[in-house]
Amino acid sequence: MATTSNGPRPDQGSSEQPAAANVPKAVADVGLDVPSQPFLDEQLHGQTTRTTKRSRRTKDDTGPASTNTSEPVAETTDPAHVHASVQALAARIEPEAPVPLATLPDEIRQSVTALQPGRRSTHGSKYSLAYFPGPQVRRPCGDRFGYLTTARTRSATRLPFTAANRGLLTALGTAMAAPGRDAPIADSTIDAGMTYAGQFIDHDITLDVSSSLDISTDANTVHNMRSPSLDLDSVYGRGPALDPFLYDMPGPGANPTAIKMQLGTNLPSGPGGPGGPAGSVGMVQHADRDVPRLLGSAHTAIIGDPRNDENLVVVQLHHTMLRFHNAVVDAVLASGFSGDVFVEAKRIVTHHYQWxxxxxxxxxxxxxxxxxxAMSSVSAPPNSAFRMPVEFSVAAYRFGHSMIRDTYWLNFNFPAGTLAQVFQFxxxxxxPVRSNWVVDLNAFFPTGIPVPVFNKARKIDTGIAAGLEHLPGFTGMMEMLAVRNLLRGLALGLPSGQGVARAFGITPLTAAQLTAGLPAPEQAALSAAGGxxxxRTPLWYYVLREAAVLKGGNRLGPVGARIVAETFARMLKRDPDSFVNQPGGFVPILPGASAGAFTFADLVTFTRMNLP
Incomplete structure (x- = not known):
């Protein structure tokens, strides 16, 4: 059985580092001892290993710095409109940066641009670690990614990080999203709501802001900026004491611990959302079915994780989670609970969510x-060491990308909303979200309220919805999701699907199984360069193909299912506060369709998001 790497690898920490901000291109196989951002120290401290001559000034030099006019000059502000003290400071700032913006990885430069209100996209965004609090980045005990498989398995089965292999994977990813590749659309037996529940869950446990497609990187150096536990920090942030802007504090005379989550408003645009048992005539114009947002033109969401404002469906699910907490607060108050209402409500919400x-x-x-x-076999004592395995986060758990549809029945107004509209609106x-675009979640989760069309997820396979190949806010390689996924696995040195299968004692797929029934361009991409x-099939692609071949696309195959299920089991068991570690065990107490059970459909029903 494969073991989890919870500490630094023996070969980690090489003293050799590439020149600052020189993103190494894959001309030959590169070892995986490179940190995720080798230019960080230069950004923070101005250290340099570059040979380019830089102008320097002494501390007594108040004159303007000399510049090399042959190099690009940064954009400046008109001095006539700058305060004299600002101009004085500007004269003392070295204009030649130790890490010029143009030399940063393309992902970082595009991600910063994509934050602009007109584009606003956070999907797969990468930023300089200097954007984040120093202790969160520097401390050796900070959360990191790591590996599930052994170094021997990875080195023996991974694709070398070379220009040729980058070309092979680019061709394969392009074939996966070729026009018409997934037509006709094949539905799975999985409810479409699980696609977006999976995205919400991902945003609760992983956030890689620093790894690059262009740097061969040891995953143990990559920071996970989310807590690797199902603790809903994407909703609760750091709690009401440190992030009070997320919360609706009780007024005078109310129980001071009955702290709720802030809710947002809607842009009045007519009836929308669920019609309930009455159907389309039951729709109303909602005024409070969005997440809270800043006033002004940007309308930035005030939530614990900005990625949950990425598309219309996931932001409506985040809004549902805010209502979930508030409804539980009301129930705790109604019970006459004598303790801290917020603490008890958060505990109930988190445990039912985990269940x-x-x-x-x-x-x-x-x-x-x-x-x-997985729940019976995985051993992970409370507070045991853990690193989020990239076999999970970069490969197996990305199965959800293949489940996304090009069109959805969103509500009675929009019976064929396109994926582009799901992002556009x-x-x-x-x-704020227009009232007529409020999503009818009865079409995503089986609440028992009928709708004309109940959305099913697409089958798990290697076809990617065409709408995902033009992600808003990005251009070039960054907007091509399938290519990005494949190159990310290459850069992080993931083992092949066959290597993981053998490590698990599972018979790998044959070449015939991998290619059977695929379109000719995809078969050609797999067979190129001697096959x-x-x-050495990329793990993400292997997981998708395994699901299609062995499970008809209706669930993950043995390798993918084991990686995913065991990672969740380990996260829950090592968390001393999770539902699996409650004294005497845990049984849901909130109302559900079945006694002793609780589903996401029950959650939607409890919050009354299934009704007008």
Whole structure:
């Protein structure tokens, strides 16, 4: 059985580092001892290993710095409109940066641009670690990514980080999203709501802001900026004491601990959302079914994780989670609870959410057998060491990308909303979310209220919805999701799908199974260069293909299911506060369709987001 690497690898920490901000191109295989951002120290301290001559001034030199006019000059502000003290300071700032913006990885430069209100996209965004609090980045005990498989398995089965292999993977990713590749659309048996529940869950446990497609990187050096536990920090942030802007504090005379979450408003645009049992005539013009947002033109969401404002469906799910907490606060108050209402409500919300993740989401995508096996076999004592495995975060858990549809029944107004609209109507000038675009979650989760079309997720396979190949806010390689996923796995040195299968004691897929029934361009991409991708198949692609071949696209296959289920089991077991570590065990107490159970559909119903 494969083991989890929870500490630094023996070969980690090489003293050799590339020149500052020189993003090494893959001309030959590169070792994985490179930190995720080798230019960080220069950004923070001005250290340099560059040979370019830089102008310097002494501390007594108050004159303007000399500049090399042959190099690009940064944009400046008109001195006539700058305060004299600002001009004085500007004269003392060295204009030649130790790490010029143009030399930063393309992902970082595009991600910063994509934050602008007109584009606003956070999907896969990468930023300089200097944007984040120093202790969060510098401390050796900070959360990191790591590996599930052994170094031997990875080195023996990974694709070398070379220009040739980058070309092979680019061709494969392009074939996966070729026009018409996934037509006709094949529905799975999985509810479409699980696609977006999976995205919400991902934003609760992982956030890689620093790894690059262009740097061969040891995952142990990559920071995870989310807590690797299902603690809903994407909702609660750092709590009401440190992030009070997320919360609706009780007024005078109210229980001071009955702290709720802030809710947003809607842009009045007519009836929308669920019609309830009455159907379309039951729709109303909602005024409070969005997340809270800053006033002004940007309408930035005031939530614990900005990625949950990425598209219309996931932001409506985040709004549902805010209502979930508030409804539980009301229930705790009604019970006459004598303790801290917020603490008790958060505990109830978190435990029921965790239960739904295991018993609803995981059982749907991994299958009951894989989930039961993982929950019974994984050993992870409370507070034990853990690094989020990139075999999970960069490969197996990205199965959800293949489940996304090009069109959805969103509500009675929009029976065939396109994926482009799902992104468009979560951006200006349509913010706050328009009242007529409020999503009818009865079409995503089986609440028992009928709708004309109940959305099913696409089958898990290697076809990617065409709408995902033009992600808003990005251009070039950054907007091509399938290519990015494949190159990310290459840069982080992931083992092949065959290598993981053998490590698990599972018979790998054959070349015939990998290629059977695929379009000719995809078969050609797999067979190129002597068929290296058929023997060292990228783990993400292998997981998708395994699901399609062995499970008809209706759930993950044995390798993918084991990686996903065991990672969740380990996260829950090592968290002393999770539902699995509650004294005497845990049984849901909130109302559900079945006694002793709780699903995401029950959560939607409890919050009354299934009704007008």
């Amino acid at each position: 739904a993740v295991v018993h609803d989401f995981l059982r749907a995508v991994c299958g009951p057998t894989a989930v039961s096996s 979560n951006r200006n000038p349509h913010l 290296v991708l058929l023997t």
